Amino acid sequence: MGDFGALLDGFATALQPMYLLYALIGVTLGTAVGVLPGIGPAMTLALLLPLTYSLEPTAAFIMFAGIYYGGMYGGSTTSILLNAPGESSSIITALEGNRMAKAGRGSAALATAAIGSFVAGTIATVALTLVAPTIARLAVQLGPADYVALLVLAFLTVAAVLGSSPPRGIASLGIGLFLGLVGTDTLTGQQRFTLGLPALADGIDVVVVAVGVFAVGEALHVASRMRRGPIPLVPAGKGWMTKDDWRRSWKPWLRGTAIGFPIGTLPAGGAEVGTFLSYSAERKLSKHREEFGKGAIEGVAGPEAANNASAAGVLVPLLTLGLPTSATAAILISAFQSYGIQPGPLLFQDESALIWALIASLYIGNVLLLVLNLPLVGIWVKLLQIPRPYLYAGILTFAALGSYSVGASTEDLVLLFLLGLLGWAMRNFGFPIAPAVVGLILGPIAEEQLRRALAISQGDPTVLVTSPFAAVVYAALVVFLFLGWWLRRRQARTEAELAAVVATPAESERSSS
Amino acid sequence: MGLLALGVFTLVDASTIVAPSSVNTVGPQAFPYAVGVLLVLTSLALFVDLARGRGGAAEEGEDVDPTATTDWPTVLKLTGSFAALVVLVEPLGWPIAATVLFAGAAWSLGARPWWRPVLIGAVLAFTTQVLFTQLLDLYLPAGPLERVSFLG
Structure with missing residues (x-):
């Protein structure tokens, strides 16, 4: 097996002390941002994009991969101890995990989340290793028209599935596509939407947009309506997973993995759908159904595993087709681009050493994360206690630093703030941010492929649908949209059930106090 | 109210799309037109949503007090x-x-x-x-x- 040899070579690269150090920096940073409210892996990667100017690709991607996986681990800590998800994909963990913490079983919840993440992350990475090269080999034969179809698929599924309602998601996508249009057209040299400003002639840098709408937007959103007073942190408590906890955790871990990975690979999900499905599966299968809503360990183990498995799943379309299905993945695409690498089916041929080192570093990162999150959880808890004014001032400072170091221009800082205002407005009026980032990064790629396809066919638009693969994709799109709608409904139903379950103990708490 | 602002923004957006001019059949204006149409259509859809009383809820966050008014x-x-x-x-x-x-x-x-x-x-x-x-x-x-x- 050539792939296996390549993977071993990847390990040989990734295990060099220098790269191990980058992996360690990555997972540490990733966990930190996962733990901290207000910043997530997508934003951190965006802030670190300027590093791609000075760091060699292997080191950068090993670090980025560490941040990507680390963010998933860190999010669970916040959920369990603060009853507030650090990431949208940890909403479910917050429910059961926080109840466990309040019952004094916080460390058992943290342990099952960390070990579950490790189990799921490792199994899903193995699945990624097996599946990705095969898909890449099949995908090499795709033409421009097929790409247009895939990109349309990515746009619509991301817009329709992320966020509260499809029109809002598509509006957000449209805003991102528009921002991607600003600048000089690559084929004809025409300036578009630059308003005659020279600062806009080269387009708006991805870093500035992503950091603006994520970081500055979040800081403004929080500033406009900050929750005052102390942070409602639950102490982790003593103790460890009992034998019973292990017995009740291992099956949910595996089931969560089995649910999460495929959902991650489909361009119809995003990590949180998998966690909801896993939660409702565990609730149905559990022998301790009465504990759900009061701190059932299965309700932490399953969804956390699903969360990490789908994070690995997202990498499959990303590495084989160049198709990001989450904001974080979209930022990774632009990191590839800044090295002049076009992610897509050729990646496994042209950049084989880099990709296999990246995949190997995912295995290593998982082990590092387990070590970081089990014994050292106390440090992360300290991080949660950072006073909020300093936290958000720090986020703003790093946002400014990131965008300024791209081009050392104050115009970028002004733009950053304006985009921050846009991000704030979008948050305030319930528009999801992720589709805008995906649109921004994929828009230019889509336009190029579209025009290439039409140039080959000499302006005949039927070429877009007559290619057999493209036709299949459009058919799949219909199926995906339906599936996405169905999953949403399932999720909404689970949420409704949850609300009912959670409301009952909450009321009894109130009456007892 | 915010949706109204978005609707106006999108319409202005679409009108500026005429700005780039070129001789090519599939020139630099084709894709902007598509984006403009998409934005106008979604803003209309959002107006319909709004008219039916389905406004958007502000994003929740752990440090955000959803009941507070804008400070x-x-x-x-x-x-x-x-x-x-x-x-x-x-x-x-x-x-x-x-x-x-x-x-x-x-x-x-x-x-x-x-x-x-x-x-x-x-x-x-x-x-x-x-x-x-x-x-x-x-x-x-x-x-x-x-x-x-x-x-x-």
Whole structure:
């Protein structure tokens, strides 16, 4: 097996002390941002994009991969101890995990989340290793028209599935596509939407947009309506997973993995759908159904595993087709681009050493994360206690630093703030941010492929649908949209059930106090 | 109300799309047209949603109090801190300008007493300056501190 040899070579690269150090920096940073409210892996990667100017690709991607996986681990800590998800994909963990913490079983919840993440992350990475090269080999034969179809698929599924309602998601996508249009057209040299400003002639840098709408937007959103007073942190408590906890955790871990990975690979999900499905599966299968809503360990183990498995799943379309299905993945695409690498089916041929080192570093990162999150959880808890004014001032400072170091221009800082205002407005009026980032990064790629396809066919638009693969994709799109709608409904139903379950103990708490 | 703003924004958007001109059949204007149409259509869909009484809920967050009304003074103070950075970063350099930004932002968000955010901001700003210019080889202006060897 050539792939296996390549993977071993990847390990040989990734295990060099220098790269191990980058992996360690990555997972540490990733966990930190996962733990901290207000910043997530997508934003951190965006802030670190300027590093791609000075760091060699292997080191950068090993670090980025560490941040990507680390963010998933860190999010669970916040959920369990603060009853507030650090990431949208940890909403479910917050429910059961926080109840466990309040019952004094916080460390058992943290342990099952960390070990579950490790189990799921490792199994899903193995699945990624097996599946990705095969898909890449099949995908090499795709033409421009097929790409247009895939990109349309990515746009619509991301817009329709992320966020509260499809029109809002598509509006957000449209805003991102528009921002991607600003600048000089690559084929004809025409300036578009630059308003005659020279600062806009080269387009708006991805870093500035992503950091603006994520970081500055979040800081403004929080500033406009900050929750005052102390942070409602639950102490982790003593103790460890009992034998019973292990017995009740291992099956949910595996089931969560089995649910999460495929959902991650489909361009119809995003990590949180998998966690909801896993939660409702565990609730149905559990022998301790009465504990759900009061701190059932299965309700932490399953969804956390699903969360990490789908994070690995997202990498499959990303590495084989160049198709990001989450904001974080979209930022990774632009990191590839800044090295002049076009992610897509050729990646496994042209950049084989880099990709296999990246995949190997995912295995290593998982082990590092387990070590970081089990014994050292106390440090992360300290991080949660950072006073909020300093936290958000720090986020703003790093946002400014990131965008300024791209081009050392104050115009970028002004733009950053304006985009921050846009991000704030979008948050305030319930528009999801992720589709805008995906649109921004994929828009230019889509336009190029579209025009290439039409140039080959000499302006005949039927070429877009007559290619057999493209036709299949459009058919799949219909199926995906339906599936996405169905999953949403399932999720909404689970949420409704949850609300009912959670409301009952909450009321009894109130009456007892 | 915000949706109204978005609708107006999209319509203005679509009208500016006529601006680029070219001779090609599939020129630089085709894709903008598609985006413009998409934006107009979604804004219409959103108007319909709104008319049916399905407004958007503000995004929730762990540090966000959903019941609070918009705190404009804080937002303005924050904007002021950011404007200070934009004005100061070139004449005074990153370390000083970033200290002002951090201290101003933390103070507006409620950090007291005033010297604590200034101190933390200064440490952060100088650390990032050294890290970026010395370790990562990225440029940041040092301003009047240029002659200090490890900052430039």
